[in-house]
Amino acid sequence: MSxxxxxxxxxxxxxxxxxxxxxxxxxxxxAHRVRWRPILLGAVFKKTGERPLASIPLVDAYTPYxxxxxxxxxxxxxxxxxxxxxxxxxxxxxxxxxQAQHPDHDSAYVHSVLRAYFCDGLAIDDAAVLAxxxxxxxxxxxxxxxxxxxxxxxxxxxxxxxxxxxxGVFGSPMMYVGDQCFFGNDRLEQLSHWLxxxxx
Amino acid sequence: MSxxxxxxxxxxxxxxxxxxxxxxxxxxxxAHRVRWRPILLGAVFKKTGERPLASIPLVDAYTPYxxxxxxxxxxxxxxxxxxxxxxxxxxxxxxxxxQAQHPDHDSAYVHSVLRAYFCDGLAIDDAAVLAxxxxxxxxxxxxxxxxxxxxxxxxxxxxxxxxxxxxGVFGSPMMYVGDQCFFGNDRLEQLSHWLxxxxx
Numbered sequence: 001m002s003x004x005x006x007x008x009x010x011x012x013x014x015x016x017x018x019x020x021x022x023x024x025x026x027x028x029x030x031a032h033r034v035r036w037r038p039i040l041l042g043a044v045f046k047k048t049g050e051r052p053l054a055s056i057p058l059v060d061a062y063t064p065y066x067x068x069x070x071x072x073x074x075x076x077x078x079x080x081x082x083x084x085x086x087x088x089x090x091x092x093x094x095x096x097x098x099q100a101q102h103p104d105h106d107s108a109y110v111h112s113v114l115r116a117y118f119c120d121g122l123a124i125d126d127a128a129v130l131a132x133x134x135x136x137x138x139x140x141x142x143x144x145x146x147x148x149x150x151x152x153x154x155x156x157x158x159x160x161x162x163x164x165x166x167x168g169v170f171g172s173p174m175m176y177v178g179d180q181c182f183f184g185n186d187r188l189e190q191l192s193h194w195l196x197x198x199x200x
Numbered sequence: 201m202s203x204x205x206x207x208x209x210x211x212x213x214x215x216x217x218x219x220x221x222x223x224x225x226x227x228x229x230x231a232h233r234v235r236w237r238p239i240l241l242g243a244v245f246k247k248t249g250e251r252p253l254a255s256i257p258l259v260d261a262y263t264p265y266x267x268x269x270x271x272x273x274x275x276x277x278x279x280x281x282x283x284x285x286x287x288x289x290x291x292x293x294x295x296x297x298x299q300a301q302h303p304d305h306d307s308a309y310v311h312s313v314l315r316a317y318f319c320d321g322l323a324i325d326d327a328a329v330l331a332x333x334x335x336x337x338x339x340x341x342x343x344x345x346x347x348x349x350x351x352x353x354x355x356x357x358x359x360x361x362x363x364x365x366x367x368g369v370f371g372s373p374m375m376y377v378g379d380q381c382f383f384g385n386d387r388l389e390q391l392s393h394w395l396x397x398x399x400x
Contacts, residue, residue, distance in 0.1 A: 047257060047258065048256055048257050048258050048259065049251075049256065049257070050256065050259075051249075056248055056249065056250065056370070057247060057248050057249070057370075058247065058248050058365070058368050058369070058370035059248065059250075059370050061368055062368060062370065062381065062383060065380075065381070066382075066383065066387075069390055069394075070390075073390065073393075165258070168258050168261055168262060169258070170256070170257075170258035170259050170262065180265075181262065181265070182266075183262060183266065184386075186384075186386040186387075187266075187386075190269055190270075190273065193273075194269075
């Protein structure tokens with residue numbers, strides 16, 4: 001199996017969403033595969049003392065303009081959500097349930113949830129909204145709603161976030177290839193260069 | 201006179217340094233000129249609650265790797281300073297004295313001070329070090345040392361920083377063209393695109 005790009009992100013991260021729309025194509029071109037690693041950025045911020053962009057004075061005013069330009073640069077559909085950020089624990093648990101029970105749907109789940117939030121403005125903190133998305137992927141929504149309450153999925157979610165912090169993740173998106181890490185949607189080109197050139 | 205790109209930066213900002221090495225060429229290609237606006241990022245952080253990169257857990261470990269890659273990407277000489285960050289009030293006052301007294305040397309001063317810190321590891325928080333740099337530009341160092349103590353220069357430095365905060369500056373580098381602003385060394389391409397296309 002090809003080597004993986006570990007793609008750490010939070011489901012409420014706009015730059016994570018933008019990068020998620022390009023990372024698989026980039027990986028394919030570099031003969032790698034994407035290993036999705038959704039995490040809870042709130043737990044990361046407890047470690048770093050940082051805050052969501054929307055909570056930082058002056059940064060909050062700038063970010064929507066930057067996101068509009070970054071999405072236009074790569075022709076990615078983007079509508080800044082009116083509720084931003086929101087809790088992503090249900091979305092994150094949902095991912096680890098899908099990964100365990102329906103692994104072939106893991107990428108589709110990631111894109112479905114991110115697009116629901118960043119294109120359609122849906123309330124992805126609501127398990128019922130997630131269940132509808134999952135149903136449209138062909139996965140029974142009742143199984144999903146039960147599954148995301150399981151201890152196993154809670155443990156997987158916590159473990160993924162702990163592992164991310166242990167590895168050095170401080171934001172979203174953050175991409176690892178071996179011990180080399182790249183932070184931000186604006187580092188995809190450097191990541192690609194790294195993979196194709198075998199270093200710099 | 202051509203329109204200006206207002207280039208806000210702190211003399212201890214590595215990404216500000218990297219951008220300073222490319223912004224004039226970019227401006228020239230877009231028929232603009234660079235208006236250097238050194239500021240004191242410490243005062244900005246008091247407004248935003250943010251901290252220098254070197255003070256944020258996990259971010260501090262990542263930043264030197266990112267800087268190494270970003271400098272290599274554009275073939276810019278860069279040596280991460282051992283003393284980082286350091287106080288830039290003398291360097292900043294020095295700029296506003298040069299701008300008032302020897303305006304033809306303003307760009308040379310900016311590059312000289314930034315390269316002294318980020319290529320040669322000099323202590324640019326030391327007025328004597330700055331005076332030597334200024335002397336090598338052909339400006340009498342004793343005039344400089346007296347000048348940077350003047351009330352006018354202190355006022356200009358404070359005013360530049362206050363004006364930056366008022367305008368929305370939260371980091372370094374941050375570039376304004378009219379009311380459009382771009383944050384970070386990694387937004388120079390978007391800035392260039394904006395200037396050449398008249399928008400997006």
